[in-house]
Amino acid sequence: MTDIAIIGGGPAGLSAAIYAASLGAKVTLIDDGLELGGQLIKQTHKFFGSEKQFAGIRGIEIAKKMIQDIKEYDNIEAIANSTVTGYYEDEVITIVQGVNGDILKKLKAKRIIVATGALENMLPFVNNDLPGVYGAGAVQTLMNLYGVVPGNNILMVGAGNIGLIVSYQLLQAGIKVEAIVEALPRIGGYLVHASKIRRLGVPIYTSHTLKEVYGTDCIEKAVISEINRNFEFIPGTEKELEVDTICLAVGLSPLSDLLWQAGCQMKYVPELCGYVALRDDNMKTTKDKIYIAGDVAGIEEASSAMLEGQIAGLNAAVSLGYKCDNYQEQDKKLKAELRELRDNPLSEEIKIGIEKALIRGGRD
Amino acid sequence: MRIKEHPILEFNQKEKVKFTLDGKELEGYKGEPIASALVAAGIKVLSRSIKYHRPRGFFCAIGKCSACLMKVNGVPNIRTCVTKLEEGMKVEIQKGKGDFN
Amino acid sequence: MLERTGIPTDDDLEKVIPDKKRLVQGPVVIIECFQKIPCDPCAISCKLGAIKPFRDINDLPQVDFDKCTGCGICISSCPGLAIFVIDMNYLDEKSLIKLPHEILPLPEKGEDVYALDRAGSMLGKVKVIKVLKIKNKTNIISIEVPKSMVMKVRSIKVEDKNNER
Ligand SMILES: Cc1cc2nc3c(=O)[nH]c(=O)nc-3n(C[C@H](O)[C@H](O)[C@H](O)COP(=O)(O)OP(=O)(O)OC[C@H]3O[C@@H](n4cnc5c(N)ncnc54)[C@H](O)[C@@H]3O)c2cc1C
Numbered sequence: 001m002t003d004i005a006i007i008g009g010g011p012a013g014l015s016a017a018i019y020a021a022s023l024g025a026k027v028t029l030i031d032d033g034l035e036l037g038g039q040l041i042k043q044t045h046k047f048f049g050s051e052k053q054f055a056g057i058r059g060i061e062i063a064k065k066m067i068q069d070i071k072e073y074d075n076i077e078a079i080a081n082s083t084v085t086g087y088y089e090d091e092v093i094t095i096v097q098g099v100n101g102d103i104l105k106k107l108k109a110k111r112i113i114v115a116t117g118a119l120e121n122m123l124p125f126v127n128n129d130l131p132g133v134y135g136a137g138a139v140q141t142l143m144n145l146y147g148v149v150p151g152n153n154i155l156m157v158g159a160g161n162i163g164l165i166v167s168y169q170l171l172q173a174g175i176k177v178e179a180i181v182e183a184l185p186r187i188g189g190y191l192v193h194a195s196k197i198r199r200l201g202v203p204i205y206t207s208h209t210l211k212e213v214y215g216t217d218c219i220e221k222a223v224i225s226e227i228n229r230n231f232e233f234i235p236g237t238e239k240e241l242e243v244d245t246i247c248l249a250v251g252l253s254p255l256s257d258l259l260w261q262a263g264c265q266m267k268y269v270p271e272l273c274g275y276v277a278l279r280d281d282n283m284k285t286t287k288d289k290i291y292i293a294g295d296v297a298g299i300e301e302a303s304s305a306m307l308e309g310q311i312a313g314l315n316a317a318v319s320l321g322y323k324c325d326n327y328q329e330q331d332k333k334l335k336a337e338l339r340e341l342r343d344n345p346l347s348e349e350i351k352i353g354i355e356k357a358l359i360r361g362g363r364d
Numbered sequence: 365m366r367i368k369e370h371p372i373l374e375f376n377q378k379e380k381v382k383f384t385l386d387g388k389e390l391e392g393y394k395g396e397p398i399a400s401a402l403v404a405a406g407i408k409v410l411s412r413s414i415k416y417h418r419p420r421g422f423f424c425a426i427g428k429c430s431a432c433l434m435k436v437n438g439v440p441n442i443r444t445c446v447t448k449l450e451e452g453m454k455v456e457i458q459k460g461k462g463d464f465n
Numbered sequence: 466m467l468e469r470t471g472i473p474t475d476d477d478l479e480k481v482i483p484d485k486k487r488l489v490q491g492p493v494v495i496i497e498c499f500q501k502i503p504c505d506p507c508a509i510s511c512k513l514g515a516i517k518p519f520r521d522i523n524d525l526p527q528v529d530f531d532k533c534t535g536c537g538i539c540i541s542s543c544p545g546l547a548i549f550v551i552d553m554n555y556l557d558e559k560s561l562i563k564l565p566h567e568i569l570p571l572p573e574k575g576e577d578v579y580a581l582d583r584a585g586s587m588l589g590k591v592k593v594i595k596v597l598k599i600k601n602k603t604n605i606i607s608i609e610v611p612k613s614m615v616m617k618v619r620s621i622k623v624e625d626k627n628n629e630r
């Protein structure tokens with residue numbers, strides 16, 4: 001029996017745990033990675049965002065700090081390498097553990113906060129199942145967590161922040177990035193990232209995409225092509241690149257299986273990159289006992305994930321009767337910070353998306 | 365291949381362990397995912413698709429895509445990207461949906 | 466243009482380069498950050514107030530070039546590696562550029578390295594004057610370049626002598 005079970009130990013889950021525990025709630029944090037930290041433990045770059053939310057500090061350092069904070073609380077139990085598979089009406093969540101997935105545990109929790117993050121998108125192209133085609137997250141895991149070189153010559157697909165940052169991380173690991181292709185006519189990620197990669201000699205081809213890769217048991221060659229406004233290949237613009245690895249950074253989708261299973265009301269919101277649970281501004285879903293935070297609530301940033309985690313942690317704890325001396329003020333402050341963070345042209349879409357997913361005074 | 369030097373990260377020397385892939389002896393670090401040890405050893409094909417036997421490699425690294433399901437110590441369908449490597453593990457490329465013998 | 470290639474244009478640069486008068490007066494910062502993003506460490510890092518305090522986290526950095534001493538402290542605070550310091554009249558014939566560097570190998574003082582422009586093209590060899598190791602691992606390298614190259618060089622490539630990686 002626990003007060004609040006938090007599913008997912010990325011920045012959202014960790015922040016939620018710390019906040020709820022600081023108010024006295026008994027928290028159980030469950031993550032299916034080998035270590036806690038979610039995306040953060042792979043991020044060797046310094047984060048953007050406001051100085052208040054760790055800007056200028058490398059993701060790995062932020063993770064270390066938060067994991068350290070977690071350890072200071074006796075009322076947080078953190079369990080890694082365990083997958084939550086379901087949530088049932090009698091407040092029970094099921095957890096699968098063990099090398100062979102053969103240990104099944106049940107945990108009763110009065111509230112749950114789902115902070116499961118996101119899953120990478122796939123891209124259709126000829127031979128996209130060949131070994132050597134990786135998701136960007138896998139490339140990061142291999143090189144930044146385990147120090148393993150994923151390949152020698154890389155083609156990056158996608159010039160959003162993830163594509164740009166992972167390209168830079170590849171260069172830092174001493175691996176050659178042949179090119180970055182981006183289907184849109186514009187670089188989607190931060191231009192300062194694009195410029196720092198470009199300066200190191202990596203070409204960025206906008207309005208281009210990957211057409212096919214060749215090879216028998218692994219990739220030997222990739223063909224990229226220019227595309228028009230309707231995303232159709234322009235014949236005669238193909239280029240062959242000698243690469244052995246393709247890294248896909250073509251977006252993420254909220255990992256919302258648990259929320260579907262638990263019966264939360266879901267909505268497809270393209271601006272948030274997929275199906276998300278409807279929620280009120282306390283991050284509570286249409287189920288009174290279920291809160292959400294982070295990428296699962298809409299693909300965004302670690303900085304916003306942490307704030308959403310804090311909001312969810314605070315409100316879940318208060319809903320259980322834990323006292324927060326200046327609740328109104330704290331709650332208002334967190335929400336204002338989140339608003340400020342989103343107050344830039346690049347966040348326009350997110351703001352539209354959140355409007356679509358927001359319910360006012362939602363009930364079961 | 366392993367990264368020898370990195371401008372930001374330090375890869376502390378970990379404990380080396382031996383394991384086998386289809387009987388062939390390989391080396392990796394204790395506690396890293398089995399799949400990462402395989403990639404480091406230059407192994408790209410981790411499984412074969414069930415119907416057309418097309419090669420499958422490491423893809424998602426978070427236990428969600430099934431491209432790295434292998435037989436480990438006789439148990440099939442182990443997600444090798446989220447399973448820690450241990451000394452003496454017997455790893456095999458499984459056939460089809462996998463069986464226990 | 467910048468949005469398609471990652472390379473800032475002359476028009477972009479014009480907005481962030483101090484005027485000639487200031488340039489000849491000594492070291493000064495150039496911040497090549499052209500897009501509103503939620504990011505503010507540069508403004509907080511400058512203790513002289515040369516980077517004006519942000520009203521909103523999404524502001525573009527605004528520099529008061531008269532307050533800037535070219536100390537270079539802000540360089541390693543920037544997650545975008547967008548900050549450089551140049552000293553136009555470092556020597557009669559040469560200018561000095563301080564730039565952020567997060568790639569191995571780290572050059573040595575006195576070593577000749579390749580100078581790269583904003584597209585990564587090699588512009589020739591230049592000498593490393595100073596290597597400042599910073600705790601957050603964004604090290605600052607000072608290089609001496611011909612005056613004609615001071616607005617072009619923005620990165621370096623160091624030869625990997627022992628082929629360590
Ligand atoms: C390359 C890259 C660069 C980035 N750079 C920045 C940046 O500079 N600044 C910034 O603010 N943001 C950045 N981000 C974004 C940021 O990392 C994410 O938005 C953030 O990590 C989302 O946090 P989260 O806690 O929601 O999810 P995650 O960090 O993804 O954590 C979710 C966790 O939940 C676990 N989990 C999932 N399902 C289950 C289950 N069923 N049971 C148990 N556990 C489960 C997962 O294993 C994972 O550990 C970057 C992301 C990437 C990929």
Ligand code: SF4
Nearest residue numbers: 511533534536537539
């Ligand atoms: S170089 Fe020094 S004085 Fe100039 S803006 Fe940067 S920190 Fe401030």
Ligand code: SF4
Nearest residue numbers: 498504506507543545
């Ligand atoms: S720290 Fe760098 S990227 Fe951030 S606003 Fe300042 S100059 Fe731009």
